[in-house]
Amino acid sequence: MPSSYHLLLVPPSTAHRFAVDLLTHNGVASTDAAIIASALVEADLRGHDTHGIQRLPSYIARIRHGVLDPHASPTLKQITPVVALVDGHNGFGFLAAHMGMDAAIRMAQGEMGIGLVAVKHSNHFGMSAWVVQQALDAGMASLVFTNSSPALPPYGGREKLLGVSPIAAGAPGGPGRRPYIIDMAPSVAARGKVYKALRRGEQIPKGWALDKHGRETQDPQAALEGVMLAMGGPKGSALAIMMDVFSGVLTGSAFAGNVAGPYDPSRPGDVGHFLLAIRPDLFLSRQEFAARMQYLYERVTGAERAEGVDRIYFPGEVELVTRERRMREGIPVVQAELDALNEEAKRVGVDLLTAELQREKARL
Ligand SMILES: NC(=O)c1ccc[n+]([C@@H]2O[C@H](COP(=O)([O-])OP(=O)(O)OC[C@H]3O[C@@H](n4cnc5c(N)ncnc54)[C@H](O)[C@@H]3O)[C@@H](O)[C@H]2O)c1
Structure with a gap:
């Protein structure tokens, strides 16, 4: 039997507001934060949540590291x-x-x-x-x-x-x-899809990547250590x-x-x-x-x-x-993704991101 996880849904306006708050509390001017937040939420809306607000912790880590x-x-x-x-x-x-x-x-x-x-x-x-x-x-x-x-x-x-x-x-x-x-x-697939599978505890399809030994892998961590395959x-x-x-x-x-x-x-x-x-x-x-x-x-x-x-x-x-x-309907996220975003929110004291609806999804 496949296990399941809860998919939480975040309204787009809530995601946008949260992204702006997080960015401005990390030193970004509010007009700039609005442009960045719009691009990220647009990715989430279009189904490319690999390139949406989930990317904020990685960008903020880069700010913290001074790069x-x-x-x-x-x-x-x-x-x-x-x-x-x-x-x-x-x-x-x-x-x-x-x-x-x-x-x-x-x-x-x-x-x-x-x-x-x-x-x-x-x-x-x-x-x-x-x-x-x-x-x-x-x-x-x-x-x-x-x-x-x-x-x-x-x-x-x-x-x-x-x-x-x-x-x-x-x-x-x-x-x-x-x-x-x-x-x-x-x-064959964007690398963001491998990061997403890693966050969600899922396997990746065959044919996407090789591990560091040059062998085909469905393990996202091994894929990230190896190479993606060109289409x-x-x-x-x-x-x-x-x-x-x-x-x-x-x-x-x-x-x-x-x-x-x-x-x-x-x-x-x-x-x-x-x-x-x-x-x-x-x-x-x-x-x-x-x-x-x-x-x-x-x-x-x-x-x-x-x-x-x-x-x-x-x-x-x-x-x-x-x-x-x-x-x-809103933008689907899993609890681990919400937690990672809220870790950043707690660091700078902005309101936590909340999800309004829930449904259960079978793990692949
Ligand atoms: N900034 C970066 O460095 C970077 C790097 C890699 C990927 N990305 C982003 O990752 C996202 C995902 O990339 P991807 O290659 O996985 O995209 P994808 O494979 O999901 O889609 C590729 C193209 O195929 C079209 N398509 C998908 N399904 C279709 C269907 N059933 N019928 C007709 N057309 C269909 C899409 O509209 C799109 O134009 C993109 O938005 C890309 O910009 C960004």
Whole structure:
């Protein structure tokens, strides 16, 4: 018989308020804390709770160890009329990415129609889709790249060298249709999913990772000591290297295995990002673009389904369906996750995070 555990549900507004309180009591300015909290809660809402408020203790540990500056404000240097460079000054990656995409959007709104921003000396910014959404909210298509700490071997290797660095992009949807949002790590699964399994006492599926001896493992701890596996062999490895070329080599940030991980409190992250905003009516009218996106959406989701498949989703749609449900029901957490967050709350004397509803879930 599988054992079970209680899943607690936290209302999104409560999670946001708690995140802001925790951040401001750790030295982050309230306007900055609001940006960071929104990005984290957005990840929780979209089902990527691996990159949501559960990450707060790891970020705060970095502040305590003096390797992430809670007071740092990113600065922007204009390079050409459509290109800028943001220096994150080792502050929160969320702030540098937010400033970068904001600048990219502003440039793309001008007559040039595109805005490219490189970001250096940044940190982990969680779920890339929130940066894509920032562009979508302004009616822009976008590319959002970041590099990250070593977790994957290059194809044929067994050494952790490449990041599990997500590749993200978006385009506004047709009338009444959801936008296109791709946001995927080049590994079979994001490493955050291994951390989540560890927190919840679960095993990971076969095919995600090797242990330190190069053997397949379902034990999350052994997986973290070993390597994640790239999706599609050399193709996933090449995509991870692409994230390093554009986010690390090109920007002046760390690359080639030199980015420090969000759980490594020994040194600054030095993460790089590459952000491009594109006005979708550069080659066609906005109406034509929207009609073509609508046609694409309908062709994709209306395609003949394989046996046993109830519905075909457009990329990003699964997350938006989850978001609608979690806005109503709340964000699921387990007691151990709540406890870890409340440990941080007790340290700085902020109100504890409380969960309002409960249901039982079978352990996998
Ligand atoms: N900042 C970092 O360093 C970092 C590193 C790794 C991962 N992450 C984040 O982790 C999150 C999870 O990454 P992942 O690779 O596990 O994502 P995933 O495998 O859950 O999803 C990848 C993509 O596939 C699409 N998708 C998923 N199920 C689908 C379905 N049934 N039909 C159609 N499309 C579907 C999603 O919309 C998404 O665009 C991402 O938000 C990513 O940004 C961040």
